[in-house]
Amino acid sequence: MDVPELLDRAAPMVPASATNDAGATVADVRQHVQHNDWGLALDLLANLDGWPAGAQWWDLLIEAAELMWLTDTAAWCRCRRWESIHGVIRAELTLVSVADGGRRIPIPGKGVLRPLWHIGQHMPEGHRNLRVARIWVENAPELTPGATGMIRLAPLSPEAWRDLRRAQTITMHEGLPVRGTATITEISTPR
Template identity: 60%
Template sequence: MDVVRLLTEAADLVPATAVTEAGGTVADAREYLEYNEWEVALDVLADLDEGWQPTPQWWDLLIEAADLMWLTGTATWCRWARWESIHGVIRAELWLLPPSEGGRTAAVPGNGVLRPLWDVGQRTAAGHPDLRVARMWVEYVPELAPGASSTIRLAPLVPSGWRGVQPGQPITMHEGVPVVGTGTVIEVRTPV
C-alpha cells in the first residue's frame, strides 16, 4: 500500500541518532511498520525531533501518509512542522491573563488557527509597539484555557520581522490593543 511505501521512504531518510522526547527511534517506527501499525509508526516518525532537522520533502511524505489514513490532526501537525523546517522554530512559555484581569474568556484553540498580535520588542517610528502577527500552536493540549499557561510554538506571518527574537526575551500577546498574555521565548532555531 502507498502508506507503507511513504513511511518506509520517510524512515530511510532519518539518521539512527534521531529520537523522540519519549526515547523512540526510527528503528521503533520500522518495527511498527512490520506489524502493520501504520498510525503508530507515523506518530513515532512525526515526533523524531532530536538529533536531526527534517526537510520539507520529508514532511511531505508524512503529510501524504497521514492524509491517506484520514488522520487530519496528524496531517495538520505535519504541515505545521513542514512550515517550521522552512522558516525556523520559535517556542515560548505563555501565560494567559485571567478574564478578571482583562484576559480572554474563551480558550485558545491549540492547533494553530488563532493568529494573535505579538509585541516582540520592536517599535514604530513614533515609539509605539510594532505588533507582529503569528499563528500559535499550543503544545500537548487541544486548547489553552483562560488564565492557564503552556508551551507554544509561533509561526510568524512575516518571519523576517522576528529575526531579532532570542531565548529569554519577554513577549506579549494581544488581541487588538489590550495584552491578553505574557510569555518568555525559550527556543529559537533557524532553518537548515
C-alpha cells in the same frame, strides 16, 4: 504511493540517533510499519527530534497522514514543515486571567488562532509595531484562560522575528489589550 511505501521512504532519512520524548527511535517506527500499525508509525516519525528534517521529508508524512484521514496529524506535519523552512520559535505563554481582562475562551491547540504580538519593535512614530503569528499549543488540545503552557509560533512574516532572543519576553494582543505574556525558550534559524 500507498501509506507503507511513504513510511518506508521516510524512515531511512532519519538518523538512528533521533528520538522522541519517550525514547522511541526509527527502529521502533520500522517495527510498527511491519505490523501494519501505520498510524502509530506516523506519529512516532512526526515526533522524532534531534535531526534537521527537511520539507521533502515532511511532505511524505503529510501525504501519509492525508491518505489515512488523520487531519490533526497532517496539520501538525504542516506546522513542522513550515518550521523546517522558516525556523522554530517556542515559548512559555501565560494567559491573562478572565478576572484581569483576559480572554474568556481557551486558545485552540491546533494552530487556528493568529493573534498580534509585540516583539519589541516600534514604529517611527513611537507606538508598538505588532506582528501576527499563529499559535500551536504543545502537548495539549488547548490553553485555558489564565493558564500557562508551551507554544510554538509561526509568524506571518518570519524575517521580522529574526531579532528574537532566548529568554526575551513578548506580549500577545487581541486588539490593544495584552492577553498574555510569553518567554522565548527556543529559537532557531531555518535548517
